[in-house]
Amino acid sequence: MNDSPYWAHISSSGQIQVLLDHLNGTACLARSFASSFGAEGQAELAALAHDIGKYSSSFQKRLRGESIQVDHSTAGAAECWKLRQPFAAFAVAGHHSGLPDGGSRTDTLDCATLYGRLKRKERGLLEPYESWKQELSLPEAQIPSFLKQPGPEWVFFTRMLYSCLVDADFLDTEAFMDGQKRMPNTPSMVQLLNRLQNYLSGWFPPKGYLNEQRCKILEQCVQSGEIQSPGLFSLTVPTGGGKTITSLAFAIAHARKYGLRRIIYVIPYTSIIEQTAQKFREVLGEEAVLEHHSNLTYDLEEEANPQTIRLAKATENWDMPVIVTTAVQFFESLYSCRSSQCRKLHNIADSVVIFDEAQMLPIPYLRPCVWAISQLVKNYKVSALLCTATQPALESIFQEFLPGSPIRELCPPGTYSQEAFRRVSFRRLGSLTWEDLATQMNSQRQALCIVNTRKSAQKVYQQLKGNGNFHLSTLMYPDHRRQQLNEIRERLNQGLPCRVVSTSLIEAGVDVDFPMVFRELSGLDSILQAAGRCNREGKKSAEESNVFIFEGEDKAPPLFSTAIGIGKQVMNHYEDIASQAAVHEYFSQLLDLKGKEALDKEQILYLLQNGFFPFRTVAERFHLIDSPTRTIYIPLGKGAELVEELRSGNISQKLFRKLGQYGVSVYEQHFTALENAGDLEILENGAAILLNSDLYSTETGLSLEADNGKALFV
Known part of the structure; x- marks a missing residue:
């Protein structure tokens, strides 16, 4: 046993972890994490340096019970900086408090920037820690070849290096505190391929012409996965082409062939993530799939089983074969400065990353998102697949960031019959009043109507007659919408009357099948997504x-006006508005009209190019969901119990995640009207609890009127 007087941690049982053992253990893990992008030396340096500030007598006294504040992170950062290793210096400086901005040489020592913190060392304001030199030496560390020139790639690499350090630090500390290392008993890619083949065995020989075309797509994608070298891909197949399973099949075949470690499936909205994750669990097994998003909470109470504990821990660093997550979780982590979000990043390297419904990447952040994907493909052994029925015109942006690496389409024209998947006919009705629309809906036994605003949805719904009428919008809390969708699917399957008025939330991959759809004029991509809810199973002719x-x-909301205008123009020029030519023209015009500045409205890429390691500034600006809304919690059903728990003071991140299933997001003016009417109990975090239960309808959700009747909002 090492009898060094310098300790790193003391467990709850009184066991002591010697500091040198912790540094070596962390370095071993960090090296292995960074191996996929050639940064073993950098990771080892950062890991050995990260806690050398704990060699100070003050920190040792603190560890032994004295109440002393010690800055131990700056010490290791200063030593790395002295070795002219800026990447390791930033990683070490941020391993507890988060990556700092670089700042400038004029920063004062009270600044939180790296320059400010280094001045504390220069002025002798850090506790002496020189004893570290008696136990270890810091190694020389080569810089990966792709970092020879300064630029945004330096910032991206530092965040990846930081990920290796903080995950290794957490895992080594956790293993000591728990008395054992994590032992993730997960299946290999070979095993996943066997399970997938077993699932797909029922598809062959295909029954019917449509299934024959689906199998052609599947076989083409699996073959491409095995013969196409890693890089950037697209999968453009129509709705009903089996896109979800086909993309998974490509990913598993490709990962097995090229030794990639995991598959990450990135989905735009939480409204469809659950059904995708459930399908993957059905195909690959519960132990292979991690579902990670804001609406899912793993219960870690005393009765939690080992599987739940394993999944909860895996959300911290994504150490699972298959990850199903959201675009918000994925991209905001890539631009974060916090250890809790960055810890997983190194596990994105050496993976197949599938971007489902790629056309839904938010336009104001499109360029930073495409740049991040390009970095992963270029330098971190990632194969990225853009997967959608309506492929956006992103080629020019990818060519800018990945010159010489074209997007390779997995299912080129001729692979399958386009006509086999033509299941609807598009017809234009011109202008309709809400009364006229409701009259047409009332004449149908089963029909779906999708409108552009929540207010419009309520207006149309209120004019429907008879039974079997449903309303869906984000004015209903998520658990309420889920219950409604379950009932809608049941009525559709049984042939019962079912007329639904919804906002666009139903378009994003929600699995429903109506014989007829009414869609208010919108962007062409939304219209085609709406069409995917019509004759979805191909039971009738187009x-x-x-x-x-x-x-x-x-009047159309300003947010939609550009997309609507271009959509109208393209529909006037193309007889087949679902053709690839029409879709490409639509997206090309949309992106051209927006211009470069609109595709990076927070100037993220400008900051990365011109700032000095602006980690915090970028993290503060990059928020994929950027709508000025406030949350109102609805105390109904289980939501009532959760609200009472909140009022009792039992506040935790876990509680707020559960409450998310009972929260409605509203615009500021709606929130203010409800507050002024006395209908809300305001919480410290800016959210609120609905006090007037009469304002929440089991049919339409939260009313757009405060109890004074004066607050009507879009």
């Missing part, structure tokens, strides 16, 4: 399965 496009009586 001629009798109509998608009616109409213009509603309310």
Whole structure:
């Protein structure tokens, strides 16, 4: 046993972890994590340096019970800086408090920037820690070849290096505190391939012409996965082409062939993530799939089983074969400065990353998102797959960031019959009043209507007659919407009356099948997504399965005006608005009209190019969901119990995640009207609890009127 007087940690049982053992253990893990992108030396340096500030007598006294504040992170950062190793210096400086901005040489010692913190060392304000030199030496560390020139790649690499350090630090500390290392008993890619093949065995020989075309797509993608070298891919197949399973099959075949470690499936909205994760668990087994998003909480109470504990821990660093997550979780982590979000990043390297519904990447952050994907493909052994039925025109942006690496389409024209997947006919109705629209809906036994605003959805719904009418919008809390969708699917399956008025939330991969769809004029991508809810199972001919496009009586929201204008123009020029030519023209015009500045409205890439390691500044600006809304918690059902728990003072991140299933996001003016009417109990975090239960309808959700009747908002 090492009898060094310098300790790193003391467990709850009184066991002592010697500091040198912790540094060596962390270095061993960090080296292995960084091996996939050639940064073993950098990771080892950062790991050995990260806690050398604990060699100070003050820290040792603190560890032994004295109440002393000690800055131990700056010490290791200063030593790395002295060795002219800026990447390791930033990683070490931020391993507890988060990556700092670099700042400038004029920063004062009270600044939180790296320059400010280094001045504390220069002025002798750190506790002496020179004893570290008696126990270890810091190694020379080569810089990966792709970092020879200064630029944004330096910032991206530092965040990846930081990920290796903080995950290794957490894991080594956890193993000591728990008395054992994590032992993730997860299946290999070979095993996953066997399970997938077993699942797909029922697809062959295909029954019917449509299934024959689906199998052609599947076989083409699996073959491409085995013969195409890692890089950037697209999968453009129509709705009903089996995109989800086909993309998974490509990913597993590709990962097995090229020794990639995991598959990460990135989905735009939480509304469809659960059904995708459940399908993957059905195919690959519960122990292979991690579902990670804001609406899912793993219960870690005393009765939690080992599987739940394992999954909860895996959300910290994504150490699982298959990850199903959201675009918000994925991209905000890539631009974060916090250890809790960055810890998983090194496990993105050496992976296949599938971006489902790629056309839904938010336009204001499109360039930073594409740049991040390009970095992963270029330098971190990632194969990225853009997977959608309506492929956006992203080629020019990728060519800018990945010159000489074209997007390779997995299913080029001729692979399958496009006509086999034509399941709807598009018809334009012109302008309709809400009364006219409701009349047409009332004449149908089963029909879906999608409008552009929540207010419009409520107006149309209120004019529906008879039974079997449903309303869906984000004015209903998520658990309420889930219950409604379950009932809708049941009625559709049984052939019962089912007329639904919804906002666009139902378009994003929600698995419903209506014989007829009405869609208010919007962007072409939204219209085609709406069409995916019509005749989804192909039980009727395209001629009798109509998608009616109409213009509603309310003025289009400014947010949609550009997309609507371009959509109208493209629809006027193309007879087949679902053709790849029409879709490409739509997205090309949309991105061209927006211009470069609109595709990076927070100037993220400018900051990366011109700032000095601006980690915190970028993290503060990069928020994929950027809408000025406030949350109102609805105390109904289990939500009532959770609200009472909140009021009792039992506040935790876990509680707020559960409450998210009972929260409604509203615009500021709606929130203010409800607050002024006395209908809300305001919480410290800016959210609120609904006090007036009469304002929440089991049919339409939160009312757009405060109890004084004066607050009507879009």
